[in-house]
Amino acid sequence: MIIDSFDAGATAFPDRVFVQGGELRMTYREAADASHAVAAALVREVQPGTHVAVLSPNHPMVLPAMLGVMRSGAVFVPLNARDPIEDIVWFASFCEVAVLICHAQYAPQLERLKAGIPTLKRVIGLTGPLERDGEDIARWMTSFAGQRVAVRREPDDIALIKSSGGTTGRPKAIMQSHRSLETAYRIANQFTPPRKEPVHLVVAPLTHAAGATMVALSRFGTRNVIAPSADPGVILEAIERERVTHIFLPPTLIYRLLAHPDVATRDCSSLEYVLYGAAPMSVDKLREGLARWGQVFMQSYGQSEVPGVITCLSRKDHFVHGDPELDKHLASAGRPSGACEVALMDDQGNIVPTGERGEIVARGELVSPGYFNNPEATAEARAFGWHHTGDIGVFDENGFLYVVDRKKDMVISGGFNIYPSEIEQVIWSHPAVQDCAVVGVPDPDWGERLTAVVELKAGSSASADEIIDLCKTRFGSLKTPKQVAFWPTLPRSPVGKVLKKDVRAQLAAEAAKA
DSSP, rough: TTOOOOOOOOHOOSSEEEETTTTTEEEEEHHHHHHHHHHHHTTTOOTOEEEEEEOOSTTTTTHHHHHHHHHHOOOOEEOOOOOOOOHHHHHHHHHHEEEEEGGGGGGGHHHHHHHHHTOOOOEEESSSSSSOEEEEEEEHHHHHTTTOOOOOOTSSSSEEEEEOOOOOSSOOOEEEEEEHHHHHHHHHHHHOOOOSSSSEOOOSSSTTTHHHHHHHGGGGGGGGEEEOOHHHHHHHHHHHHHHEEEEEEEEHHHHHHHHSSGGGOOOOOOOEEEEEOOSSSOOOHHHHHHHHHHEEEEEEEEETEEEEEEEEEEETTTOOOHHHHHGGGGGOOEESSSEEEEEETTTOOOBBOSSEEEEEEEEEEESOOTTTTTTHHHHHHHGGGGGEEEEEEEETTOOEEEEEEOOOOOEEEEEEEEOOOHHHHHTSSTTTTTEEEHHHHHHHHTTTEEEEEEEEEEOOOOOHHHHHHHHHHHHHHHTTTSEEOOOOOBBOOTTTOOHHHHHHHHHHHHHHHO
16 A cells, blocks of 8 residues: 555654644654544545545645545545636546545635535544534544554555546546555655655645655655745745755746745755656756756656656756757656656557657556546557557657657646646637637746637627636636737638647747747
8 A cells, every 4th residue: 555655654763753834743653643543533434445535735734634544445536726616526526525624724615515526425624623513633633543544455456536637628537556656656766765864845736746755755754844835935945944855846936946036045955856847847947957956856757647757867867968969868758767668659559669759658557547437538548558648759769758749739837737628618708709729838937838819709809818817717827828819810720620730830930030
């Protein structure tokens, strides 16, 4: 079970601080006791394999709650606190969540959560009761103190179900097994062994890579510090104050750290690993980071269906020779990590040779079982006996993999996967809009800049601010286009389909002229 990674750290380093944030500090021994209490409470409520969700922004109590769910034999469902409430409710309902552990900030939404999740039996407060006589984690920690839970789960049992982010307005529910996650943790740890007592600064959401990084690193007795915010100045100050050794950041946040005025004065010499992924990384910014902090960067490439470590660009690979030919690998996603087989495949299922482009496919223990309640999508993703990532790549003669394109139109902006179709649905709702296309345009800060191109109805008018406000009202800032352009007509195929490839090409050409 994936809880074994934490238990190894708790056994070896019981008195080390496991998590701290605000006024709360919890040792490994205390976190282990808390997780056993949560598990003891849960086994009275649910059977192994029952779906239990946690809904919270980053908070220290998320960790013992999450570990308790894992220890109980339940399936952990991390809900993204950055999503609109209607999306959270839909995904929890689709995943048939039976128990919801919920932060107090969602108390005003409690009735909506209960009404929208038919399978929901209990709501447990994470930071205090959410209703009169309601249960919460603190009460569980007292009521079930001292109890020990050991629920047997098999390697191929489902450990976790997480959202894909949504392709056509509704996300897929990705199942991850104990086997696939343990494989990811083992390989990740091989690439990130600490040289001194490790300190992990948690900046990214615990529902994303930061949570996986935390579990993997717990084997080393890592102290996990919850950053109070993602403000670059706050992060730099925390690195210096806490002597941070490990941090996971999307590239856009790395760029902001490097551009912050405090970067030249803050002591970041404690850093051993700046882990990055989830989006393309600017090679120029990477060179700047290497010059600033030294050879501390490590990139991993993967996706939730094949968690984290399909390929890795290790610390030793982050070496600047000064020769463009020797340094070209800095633009790559690294080499296969050994966690799974990796190949490039054409549309007929043939493996393509080195130097030719193909879809990146993987198979082996790292590959997750598939999609919950969606056998058609699982079958499609597993054509020819391999998992299909949807990314197009090319291997060079030295074994480095370059991710060069996507088969689909997903946009990665600021480290988050964004699917244009749901944004287009909202833009189409504007009475003046005839048609639209939402695409990603290369951007030095965001990786890709979300851009909407709008075709208006004859005689109608609209402004960019109107379109942006419309999207922001529905999605918040994350999925709101950063730029809106108005074109007389959108390029279309003979059957009338908007040609997004041509849209991207024209936007890129206009940007080059500017």
